Amino acid sequence: MADQLELLKQLQGVDGQLHRLRKALAQKPRELEQAAAPVKAQEAVVKTAEEQLRALQLAQKEKEIDLQAREASVKKLQSQLFQVKTNKEYSAMQREIDSTKTDNSLLEEAILKGFDAIEGATKRRQQEQAKFTQLQGQLAAAQARIDQESAGIQQQVAELERARHVMLPDVPPKALAVYERILALRDGIALVPVMKDACGGCNRRLPPQVINKVYLKADLVTCENCNRILYFDDAHSSL
Numbered sequence: 001m002a003d004q005l006e007l008l009k010q011l012q013g014v015d016g017q018l019h020r021l022r023k024a025l026a027q028k029p030r031e032l033e034q035a036a037a038p039v040k041a042q043e044a045v046v047k048t049a050e051e052q053l054r055a056l057q058l059a060q061k062e063k064e065i066d067l068q069a070r071e072a073s074v075k076k077l078q079s080q081l082f083q084v085k086t087n088k089e090y091s092a093m094q095r096e097i098d099s100t101k102t103d104n105s106l107l108e109e110a111i112l113k114g115f116d117a118i119e120g121a122t123k124r125r126q127q128e129q130a131k132f133t134q135l136q137g138q139l140a141a142a143q144a145r146i147d148q149e150s151a152g153i154q155q156q157v158a159e160l161e162r163a164r165h166v167m168l169p170d171v172p173p174k175a176l177a178v179y180e181r182i183l184a185l186r187d188g189i190a191l192v193p194v195m196k197d198a199c200g201g202c203n204r205r206l207p208p209q210v211i212n213k214v215y216l217k218a219d220l221v222t223c224e225n226c227n228r229i230l231y232f233d234d235a236h237s238s239l
């Protein structure tokens with residue numbers, strides 16, 4: 001029985017590492033997701049900057065077309081000016097020309113301001129795009145690091161699994177079945193030391209008769225609370 005417990009302790013050493021490594025491996029996709037989040041966010045910022053620029057360009061185009069039409073109408077009115085018969089008609093038409101010209105110069109001012117706005121928006125888009133490219137580079141580096149870490153963990157897992165395989169034939173099947181059932185249920189820890197008269201897994205205080213049984217090593221003794229197999233570890237025991 002003492003040998004059996006010793007074998008289980010060795011197995012637990014391997015399984016504990018396997019459990020930690022598999023857990024770390026399972027975290028990797030989430031790590032990658034977190035690394036990708038800023039890139040995604042910046043992609044949206046670039047898109048917005050692009051949309052703002054396009055809207056400004058479109059508004060500018062509309063103003064330019066509007067100005068052309070108004071300038072054409074001024075020319076038309078000016079040519080008609082010589083065909084009018086009365087002074088009254090003449091001054092009415094002249095007023096219309098003057099008012100259209102005033103509107104046009106306001107429009108020209110707006111177009112000039114539009115150029116400034118487009119220039120600013122173009123610069124903003126370039127800046128956001130540059131930031132996006134930079135973040136993409138960071139993500140690529142993070143991805144490479146995560147891939148490398150994952151590969152390293154997978155290699156360690158494979159080595160430990162091989163070691164485990166070698167150990168298994170020596171463990172009595174019945175004890176192994178008990179151990180593996182608890183291992184699956186208890187987060188990769190099936191075997192725990194007695195620590196200060198309490199279970200090293202769940203910290204529940206152990207009755208003296210249970211501690212005695214663990215001490216005798218006559219049989220596998222489990223914690224009544226968490227079902228883990230108990231043993232005495234000289235380093236941790238209070239005895």
Ligand SMILES: [Zn+2]
Binds near residue numbers: 204
């Ligand atoms: Zn326990």
